[in-house]
Amino acid sequence: MSVLADMLAEIFREPTLAGVARELATLAAPLWLAALVGLLIGWAWRPRWAAAVVDVAGHQQQPVPAAAAAQQAPAPQTTVADHLAVVPRAKAASLAPVEEEELAVSTPDLMHLRRVVEEKDGGPAWTHMMDRTLPTFRYQAWKREPQNGPPQYRSSTIFEDASPDVVRDFFWDDDFRISNTWDDMLLEHETLEECTKTGTMVVRWVRKFPFFCSDREYVIGRRIWASGKTYYCVTKSVPRPSVPRSSKPRRVDLYYSSWCIRPVESRNGDGAMTACEVLLFHHEDMGIPWSIAKLGVQQGMWGCVKRIEPGLRAYQTARAAGEPISKCAAMAHANTKFVADELTASENNTEAGSTSNNAQAEKPKHWTGNLPKVFVIGSVVALACTFDKGLLTKALVFGTARRFAGPGRR
Template sequence: MLDRSTTTMSYHASRRDPETGPPQYRTRTVFEDATPEMVRDFFWDDDFRPKWDNKLAYSSTIEECLTTGNMVVHWIRKFPFFCSDREYIIGRRIWESGRSYYCVTKGVSAPIPRQDEPKRVDLYFSSWFIRAVESGKNDGQLTACEVLLFHYEDMGIPYEIAKLGVRQGMWGVVKKIEPSLRAYQKARFLGEPISRPAYMAHINTKVNPELVQAIKVAPDSTETDKTAIASKPAVGIFPKVLLVGGAIVLACSLNRGLLSKAVIVSAAGRLADMRKKMTRTRTDEDLVNA
């Protein structure tokens, strides 16, 4: 869909259209001279987000857990004039494994009455894997930060129209992220206090990196078949880290039910099914090209 870069950022976006359900997007962004922790806070910071995401009209925290970092947030996003705005109730949580961060967000239910407008979006999944990577300067230093995003949602409009809107507006949004991140870095360097959402990003579940490796190599036979599938090598546009991320979530207890195990099993299963379909597609292409 899109492949752009600047001197301090690179961005690549892909889309796949499943047989049923909304379009699914995978993006890879690399920021030079940024730490995973700073980027994690930046994307979690709903107070700062309107400075680069002008579609976010309103945000508030419904519920939070100071033990796990679980949050339920309420968003209202602006849509074009021919659509009503959209309302989101989002559960979110972060897992850390050796300074790599699995940031999971998903539409959940909450005791907030529905209204005719804004229209509520129930099917929503948007998650990041954030880690340090080698700089594009080829100096061997892990001074850049990679962000892998997997996202889909049913906005309640025809999928073809939604795809057109995303394609037309994607770079306009993305190009605002990098200068906003630099402003965010500068503010933190100057000692500005962090917001409550950014503070909550510091409360996360620690996962031993050895557990991550164990999940990749030999998943526990007591887990679901979905976990076993997720541990196999990934191909195509859906990277292995996202499948492993689903397995990590399965391996951890989820307090207070903000993101239920059933939800994460389902998400990990969908990722694994995508991987299998991509494998078949790649094989068919190889046969055609042979």
């Protein structure tokens, strides 16, 4: 305060009014510049709630015509909730078709699974883990560890004398998982939603974990696509706020476990396509350290895999005996057909368009696009030169300007 008082006293000693005004303007200029810099920086990093307030105010000021409001009002008997509700098969045909993007699992999930199957998803390379062969099946496993996210696992299981249709139903049949106990971790299951037209389901699982962990709850969306005799089966966690959370069992929010089931040549050497390969891609965040999870997977993988093959043979026997299939397995028959070549062409066109848009975005911008940044940096430099009271202040101000300018040329 004493410094400011001395400066004001010095200013008012000026012999003319014009001199006093000039000196006051010189003193106030940095303050105005600082205020302007604060406004610009505050606008650049404005909080989300401020943008939301502006957006809400703008919407409130725009009245919606009555005709448009009537068009936007949902039809009383064709809501998405009606399509996704669990309904008897007899009533399914009377429902209007559900939109693809409104389903829990949609076409982009199929495209992603196909890229993973073809090893074109851009992820890290797979590292071989295991290779075991028994008389009736062969098992191979790989893993990879992305920078962000839990470890990912890929496996190939080839069952001799097995059709893709039965293997598809086998993995979809939650009732048989529990009754046969080949998947002894599954304690209970519940169907929350289903679309009988596309076969899309949302199910709730509770899985048993070791004694030192609480059981885990999963809310999973799943759907099957078919291209000939090749089936792409996607299962992944989906958000459902309507399903209440509890401390036990603990909810798993990140879960992905998908298969590609396809016929392959038997190893008998006769050229017959009587074997079936299951390519599995799996990762999840179970809420325990990933290093411990990796150790558990490595130690228990083969024991779990060995239980699958006897379960499949029991399932084949039950189907051959004419036992009725469960509702879960029946939903596996409501798969979505697609032509692989057409989907590949569509995906390539999408990627080409995305590349073109990126190229346009990377074109050099006109120098006028950098005016706000230049103005702010110039203002900060003026501040630094005005406050000629020490190196620390200048270093702080210039450091702020350099951070705002970004990692460009220094």
